[in-house]
Amino acid sequence: MIVQQLVNGLTIGSIYAMVALGYTLAYGILGLINFAHGDVYMVGAFVAYFCITVLDLNVIVSFIISLVISGILGALIEFTAFRSIRTGSRSSQLISAIGVSIILQNAVMLTMGSDTKPFPKVMNTSVYEFTNITISSTQILIMIVALIFMIMLYFLIYKTRVGISMRSTAQDAAMSSLMGINVNKVISITFSIGAVFGAAAGILVGIYYNSIVFNMGSSMGLKAFVAAVLGGIGNIPGTMLGGIVLGLAESLGATLISAKYKDAFSFIILIFVLLFKPTGLFGKKEIEKV
Amino acid sequence: MIKVENLNIKYGGIAAVRDVSFQVEEGKIIALIGNNGAGKTSTLKTISGLVIPSKGRIFFEGNEITGMKPHEIVKKGIVHIPEGRHIFPNLTVKENLIMSSSSRNVTKNKFYEEMNNALQSFKVLKERENQLAGTLSGGEQQMLAIVRGMLQAPKLLMLDEPSMGLAPLVVEEVFRIIKDINNNGTTILVVEQNAQVALSAADYGYVMEVGEIILHDDAKSLLANPQVKKIYLGENDD
Numbered sequence: 378m379i380v381q382q383l384v385n386g387l388t389i390g391s392i393y394a395m396v397a398l399g400y401t402l403a404y405g406i407l408g409l410i411n412f413a414h415g416d417v418y419m420v421g422a423f424v425a426y427f428c429i430t431v432l433d434l435n436v437i438v439s440f441i442i443s444l445v446i447s448g449i450l451g452a453l454i455e456f457t458a459f460r461s462i463r464t465g466s467r468s469s470q471l472i473s474a475i476g477v478s479i480i481l482q483n484a485v486m487l488t489m490g491s492d493t494k495p496f497p498k499v500m501n502t503s504v505y506e507f508t509n510i511t512i513s514s515t516q517i518l519i520m521i522v523a524l525i526f527m528i529m530l531y532f533l534i535y536k537t538r539v540g541i542s543m544r545s546t547a548q549d550a551a552m553s554s555l556m557g558i559n560v561n562k563v564i565s566i567t568f569s570i571g572a573v574f575g576a577a578a579g580i581l582v583g584i585y586y587n588s589i590v591f592n593m594g595s596s597m598g599l600k601a602f603v604a605a606v607l608g609g610i611g612n613i614p615g616t617m618l619g620g621i622v623l624g625l626a627e628s629l630g631a632t633l634i635s636a637k638y639k640d641a642f643s644f645i646i647l648i649f650v651l652l653f654k655p656t657g658l659f660g661k662k663e664i665e666k667v
Numbered sequence: 668m669i670k671v672e673n674l675n676i677k678y679g680g681i682a683a684v685r686d687v688s689f690q691v692e693e694g695k696i697i698a699l700i701g702n703n704g705a706g707k708t709s710t711l712k713t714i715s716g717l718v719i720p721s722k723g724r725i726f727f728e729g730n731e732i733t734g735m736k737p738h739e740i741v742k743k744g745i746v747h748i749p750e751g752r753h754i755f756p757n758l759t760v761k762e763n764l765i766m767s768s769s770s771r772n773v774t775k776n777k778f779y780e781e782m783n784n785a786l787q788s789f790k791v792l793k794e795r796e797n798q799l800a801g802t803l804s805g806g807e808q809q810m811l812a813i814v815r816g817m818l819q820a821p822k823l824l825m826l827d828e829p830s831m832g833l834a835p836l837v838v839e840e841v842f843r844i845i846k847d848i849n850n851n852g853t854t855i856l857v858v859e860q861n862a863q864v865a866l867s868a869a870d871y872g873y874v875m876e877v878g879e880i881i882l883h884d885d886a887k888s889l890l891a892n893p894q895v896k897k898i899y900l901g902e903n904d905d
């Protein structure tokens with residue numbers, strides 16, 4: 378039973394980690410919390426849904442189209458909602474993010490409807506049984522896709538020129554511009570990458586639970602935010618681990634304590650982290666941003 | 668090479684620099700000296716595009732650059748090593764140097780060759796190339812900032828208080844490097860509170876006080892100037 382919950386926890390934890398990276402990237406580069414990020418995750422799922430059901434496109438193509446559109450959306454959100462108030466107060470940034478969130482949810486609700494949509498079956502779900510655990514092919518898919526995405530991100534951030542520019546901009550934007558970096562461009566790219574991760578997670582969740590709804594980003598957004606804070610917001614490897622830990626804690630808590638409180642666990646964890654280790658479990662004293 | 672005309676800088680309505688004009692001739696070392704708050708840093712920041720002037724114009728090689736973005740200005744060959752060095756503490760020494768290629772139009776191979784040559788002549792940096800730059804000593808960080816600036820292949824190199832916080836021997840070393848850079852054909856504009864050191868290295872000097880240029884002359888004459896001696900060199904004119 379417990380081993381089974383570990384598998385489930387790892388699956389949902391991979392999703393949390395992917396969405397949480399969007400928060401961490403935005404925070405790392407601009408020091409702001411993009412509370413519209415959960416809705417980008419939702420839009421990602423809906424774009425794929427639209428491509429598959431309405432346009433009748435193949436799954437992989439739909440996945441890619443959704444990531445591209447979401448990437449553009451991420452950059453657009455930064456440009457319209459955050460750029461002009463980059464040096465403004467936290468509260469104006471928060472309000473701006475909430476505004477974007479309302480716009481995205483309503484846009485999807487008005488165009489696609491407010492009911493829960495059945496996400497099309499994209500693969501034959503087979504279930505593998507081992508001695509005392511079962512693992513489904515969708516769970517394996519989720520973990521593999523998440524792993525591939527995280528390895529790619531790690532490579533991008535730590536091994537490429539774009540990655541160096543992202544880290545330098547996070548550390549010292551003015552100096553980066555003196556080095557010849559177009560800081561606005563780097564910030565756009567960073568938001569795009571975060572959005573792509575959110576959208577990919579949204580599609581995976583659609584496949585996993587077979588259903589999507591216009592406000593699905595609200596609770597996921599909050600949980601992924603908790604995961605980011607748990608791992609150390611701004612810290613990429615920490616955020617990845619934070620997502621996994623949150624997924625595991627939730628699944629184990631549901632079994633060992635009570636399933637009724639499943640959603641409450643993440644907020645209890647958030648409160649404890651903020652009280653006792655505000656830089657996160659894996660945060661250093663000084664957070665290494667992006 | 669660079670010509671600044673009637674530069675005015677304001678921060679929130681308060682004037683920091685008023686009607687400053689000066690020019691830097693190609694191949695020379697020009698020193699800009701003055702006390703705290705004189706407006707030296709603001710002037711450099713305006714040339715490199717970090718600060719937008721409220722009035723005045725800046726020309727580089729005959730073309731106006733006023734109002735251009737920092738990443739565009741640096742591509743024209745104006746490199747600014749700011750006050751406090753601003754190395755990237757969480758990047759390695761090597762990654763800090765790799766940043767220099769951003770403003771340049773060179774192949775990766777050519778750039779790496781230049782970088783490795785530079786590292787050969789700065790052994791302290793070579794030995795620490797994979798170390799986070801934030802762990803370097805102050806002197807090493809200043810070397811890193813200068814080497815990083817050099818790898819940007821400047822036509823004009825602007826340094827803001829390169830001597831700050833360094834021991835006298837290291838200051839000498841830094842200025843020896845600055846003179847070397849100049850001998851290899853790079854024009855230098857150096858801002859300093861340490862007037863003695865800066866004027867000894869420079870060809871020509873400007874003295875700034877509360878936002879205005881109050882004096883300018885050959886560096887040698889400034890060193891001998893009683894007013895400069897009294898205020899900036901801590902000597903009494905007897």
Ligand SMILES: Nc1ncnc2c1ncn2[C@@H]1O[C@H](COP(=O)(O)OP(=O)(O)OP(=O)(O)O)[C@@H](O)[C@H]1O
Binds near residue numbers: 705707708
């Ligand atoms: N970002 C800013 N906002 C408001 N005022 C500023 C800002 N930067 C500089 N100032 C003001 O402008 C004036 C000139 O400052 P600046 O840094 O250019 O002087 P400086 O000659 O470089 O001094 P120092 O030798 O101490 O570095 C000062 O009065 C300073 O307080």
Ligand SMILES: [Mg+2]
Binds near residue numbers: 707
């Ligand atoms: Mg200064």
